[in-house]
Amino acid sequence: MLEHAQVGTDQDILPCPVCAAPAFRPVWDRFRGGTDDVAVTCSGCGLVRRARRRNEAGDTNEFYTGRYRTEYFAQDKRDFARLVERAAPYQEIRLDRLGSLISNGVRILEIGCGPGYFLAAARARGTIVSGVELDTDQARFGAAYYGITIATEPIEEDRLVAGSSDIVCLFQVLEHCADPLRFLAHVRRLIAPGGRLVVEVPDLNNPLVSLYAVDAFKRFWFQRPHELYFGRQTLEDVLVRAGFAAVEVRSFQEMGLVNHMNWMMTGEPMRDRAAALATGLPLDPAAADPAMFPTIDTVFREADACYRRTLESHGYGDIVMGVFTPQREAPAAPSSPAAWTIR
Ligand SMILES: [Zn+2]
Secondary structure, three states, X not given: OOOHHHOOOOOOEOOOOOOOOOOEEXXXXXXXXXXXXXXXXXXXXXXXXXXXXXXXXXXXXXXXXXXXXXXXXOHHHHOHHHHHHHHHHHHHHHHHHHHHHOOOOOEEEEEOOOOOHHHHHHHOOOOEEEEEOOOHHHHHHHHHHXXXXXXXXXXXXXXXXXXXXXXXXXXXXXXXXXXXXXXHHHHHHHEEEEXXXXXXXXEOOOHHHHHOOOHHHHHHHOOOOOOEEEOHHHHHHHHHHOOEEEEEEEEEOOOOHHHHHHHHHXXXXXXXXXXXXOOXXXXXXXXXXXXXXXXXXXXXXXXXXXXXXXXXXXXXXXXXXXEEEEOOOOOOOOOOHHHOOOO
């Protein structure tokens, strides 16, 4: 357990952006890239967040206009055409998870859409799509490559038409928000009556974090751009405070058995996302005995499927996906810390 003194006093650290409680408990202090950041659990609402210091620069939107991509991603993430090609199969999985929400003529807006690969896949299923992406290079690429309309202004400027989307998607976005309630208030405005908000975030109940506690993975997983670290319950709690009701919130295990074994044995990420998501043997079939390889590869695939199912059925996963519906009444202002019991 970390000492409170390592983080600073309640006076140095901003209060919880969700429940406004000033008190917290430090839980992790080794972040990707060796920053001096600390993750803390809010004593008021239980949300895990990066402890933001009072003297930190405030504008996070500026960071996402380009620096986030160049500082936090490997070289090939700047090769958008390759990124699009690699990400394409995964978008079908996302769409399948959304089930009957995806149907002809539904208007989908994705905020933080990158080069637009999810939107392109959604459009192929008959939906009407548009996006928002602060990184102008990615937005420009998506517009040219897919012909999708992608706005580059922050939604906080309220330039998009209120109530103009049936489904608003936030994939791997909300964890970046320093002020999630304010952000969600602007998101809420965009959803048509009867519409839905879909939120996908990294899951704090990732087995490598919470089941096996692999330190090397945690040093990779906790990263400065992620202000918030959600589990299913805290994601739902934040959305409820922002004026939404949960339709369904579930954990999914994306990375496979081989990826987990790799982390445990080498302490390193796999070479790319495709390898980490793979379900079969991490070997070149051409280099193996052709008579035996398919058989043993099948054993691996069955083991992988069983492994993921077992984790998910026990509430573990590396992402949380939630579907929410805006409530008719706008949310009340955040509670004062006095209204919350400090655990
Ligand atoms: Zn809180």
